[in-house]
Amino acid sequence: MSNKLLSALFGAGLAALAMSSASFAADQKISDFHVDMGGGCETCHKDGSPSADGEYEFKQCQSCHGGLADMDAVHKPHDGKLKCADCHAVHDMNVGQHPTCDSCHDDGRTPEKILGKK
Ligand code: HEC
Ligand code: HEC
Ligand code: HEC
Ligand code: HEC
Incomplete structure (x- = not known):
């Protein structure tokens, strides 16, 4: 996990959640989960408003999570082809x-199947 991701987690007191994602509030939207880490809508949107493209x-996604090329076999083949929000x-x-x-597809x-779990 990148240092930026870790410090975002610790900043929000979410370190325990990183260990056990089962304890995430399952009925929360992924955007709201990010908003609640403390940065609000600006966590992803410049001045809080979505960009056109x-x-x-x-x-912003990549600044915390890293790029597609550095992720698992589900993500890697889409490097240079997709943005995170396409999926x-x-x-x-x-x-x-x-x-x-x-x-x-x-x-x-x-x-x-790609990750060899089934
Ligand atoms: C985790 C990052 C993230 C956060 C946090 C986030 N957004 Fe977004 N938002 C996106 C992305 C990516 C898109 C474009 C793709 C989509 O519609 O899902 C988007 C799209 C939107 C759109 C356009 C929706 C549409 O249907 O065209 C609006 C409006 C918006 N966001 C408002 C907000 C507001 C207000 C907040 C704070 C309460 C917020 N967003 C928080 C990532 C985020
Ligand atoms: C400020 C740093 C930050 C930004 C910006 C950010 N994230 Fe996150 N995101 C986190 C942290 C911290 C977690 C919780 C730990 C984890 O699951 O990796 C998380 C969790 C997630 C999860 C897992 C949620 C789950 O279901 O368990 C997804 C998916 C995700 N982020 C996608 C995105 C996308 C897509 C964007 C950009 C639109 C984005 N993130 C932007 C820090 C960030
Ligand atoms: C939003 C569209 C989109 C989604 C959803 C999507 N992909 Fe892809 N995928 C692409 C594109 C575009 C390419 C690049 C195709 C090329 O280069 O010919 C690609 C290529 C791939 C490749 C390498 C080439 C191949 O076809 O084997 C793999 C592996 C792959 N995707 C796996 C997945 C998996 C697994 C999922 C589900 C988690 C998925 N994709 C979901 C658009 C998508
Ligand atoms: C081709 C579709 C696709 C794209 C593009 C994609 N993801 Fe994912 N992502 C998935 C799937 C499917 C999973 C669940 C399987 C896995 O862990 O690979 C996942 C898992 C994750 C997780 C872990 C969630 C959890 O519950 O453990 C995070 C964090 C994440 N993605 C972030 C991102 C970020 C950031 C980007 C852009 C840099 C991105 N993803 C682009 C399909 C995608």
């Missing part, structure tokens, strides 16, 4: 809810 938000609909999906593949692939 999503580039600013994409940079993670942060205002629509709840904490703990993972994106699926079938909106773009129609061959039945799943994150579990």
Whole structure:
């Protein structure tokens, strides 16, 4: 985990949640979860308003989480092709809810198959 991610966690007193994601409030939107870390809407949006092209938000994601190229086998193949928000609909999906593949790939692939969990 990057230092920036760790300090965001400790700043919000969320270190325990990093160890056990099962304790996340499952009915909370991913955006609200980020807002509650203390930075408000500005955590992702410049001056709190969404950009037209999503580039600013994409940079914000990467500044804490790192880039696609440095992530697991679900993320890596999309480096240079997608932004985080193409899969993670942060205002629509709840904490703990993972994106699926079938909106773009129609061959039945799943994150579990790619990660060798099933
Ligand atoms: C974790 C990062 C994150 C946080 C925090 C966040 N947003 Fe967003 N927001 C996004 C991204 C990415 C998009 C564009 C993609 C989408 O609509 O999901 C977006 C889209 C939007 C849109 C456009 C929605 C649409 O349907 O076109 C509005 C309005 C918005 N955000 C407002 C807010 C407000 C107000 C807050 C604070 C209460 C907030 N956002 C917090 C990442 C975030
Ligand atoms: C191709 C769709 C896709 C894109 C693009 C994508 N993700 Fe993901 N992400 C997933 C899926 C599926 C999972 C769950 C499986 C896994 O851990 O890889 C996930 C898991 C995660 C998790 C862990 C969530 C948990 O519950 O443990 C984080 C954090 C995350 N993504 C952040 C990002 C960030 C930041 C970006 C952009 C740099 C990004 N993702 C881009 C599909 C995507
Ligand atoms: C200020 C730093 C920061 C920014 C900016 C940020 N995140 Fe996060 N995000 C975190 C931390 C800290 C966590 C909790 C630890 C973890 O799950 O990695 C988290 C958790 C997540 C999770 C996992 C939630 C779950 O279901 O368990 C996803 C997905 C995610 N972020 C996606 C994004 C996306 C997409 C963006 C940009 C639109 C973004 N983040 C911007 C710090 C950030
Ligand atoms: C928003 C659209 C979108 C989603 C959702 C998506 N992908 Fe992709 N994926 C792409 C694009 C675009 C490419 C690049 C295609 C190319 O280069 O020909 C790609 C390429 C890939 C590749 C490498 C090339 C190949 O086809 O084998 C893998 C592996 C992959 N995706 C896995 C996944 C997995 C697993 C999921 C579900 C977690 C997923 N993708 C979800 C758009 C998406």
